[in-house]
Amino acid sequence: MSAAETAAETAAETATRRTPGLVPVGETLRSAERGPRQPAADPGTPxxxxxxxxxxxxxxxLGLTFRRPRNLLMLAALGVVPIVIGVALRVVAAEDGMGGIIEDVAGNSLMLTFVSFSFLVLLFMPVVVSVVAGDSIAGEAGAGTLRYLLAAPSGRTRLLAVKYVNAVVFAYAVTAAVALPALATGLVLFPAGDVTLLSGTTISMGDGLLRIVIAVGYVGAGMAALAAVALAMSTFTEVSIGAIAATIVLIIVCQVLRAIPELGSITPYLLPTRFTNFDAVLRSPIDTAAMGEGLLAFGAYILLFGSIAWARFSGKDITS
Structure with missing residues (x-):
């Protein structure tokens, strides 16, 4: 056997000795760029x-996300909460001398949507979004399917983008799951008509519906920012419950920090602080400055944690 043949055989043996189940970064990137070997195409084939x-x-x-019983159950549970709130407020409003939020809701059906957002946007909605976004990468790794996804010519960046867009769509589904039952319940239990805003101005019902749509868009953007945080957490572990718990704990810690007056200087930089800026639509004219600051903060969080997720995932050896 010649020296060249011996060297070739040694190189082949070395190439076959590798850690079982390990997909190095370089290999997955090359496979994503190269893809499976295809026969030469005709010059006229696009x-x-x-x-x-x-x-x-x-x-x-999206099909997997919205067919999963756990996700559907969470959406259904969120949809029930506005109904419960509406029934409770209707019962309480029957008593004399009630004012404040009860009087506002009892006076117009559209206000129940904003009240429901106020109750759910700070904790319950973030928990539901965190479950799906936190499970996106870690869940695939824990189930052992992530390396097979990367073996296909999908590419890490594209796979990460798909996971995030999926989480954003689910975030807006969560927002709609609160807004639609709240709107329907309000129309059934409370009178419809002109809406009196927090600023004391009265607007038409059509204008009120438009403001609900704006609020849904704003709240959905806030949940999309939270999804970026959960996605970044998901790239650091192969146990989805760890990423979900880390995101939820982060939200709770932010809520605690917001409750401490001495830490008021950092409050504007905490993500949950901006969740409630949707109430800007209840003023006349709409407080676009407050909503603009909130959207800017959401964009900053998406950019920051999206970059962290990409840097971690693109440079990570996949062992599952």
Missing amino acids: PARMPWSFWRLLGSE
């Missing part, structure tokens, strides 16, 4: 369009 593979992967991810 190249495969990369966006189509992204949308196919996203469609599959």
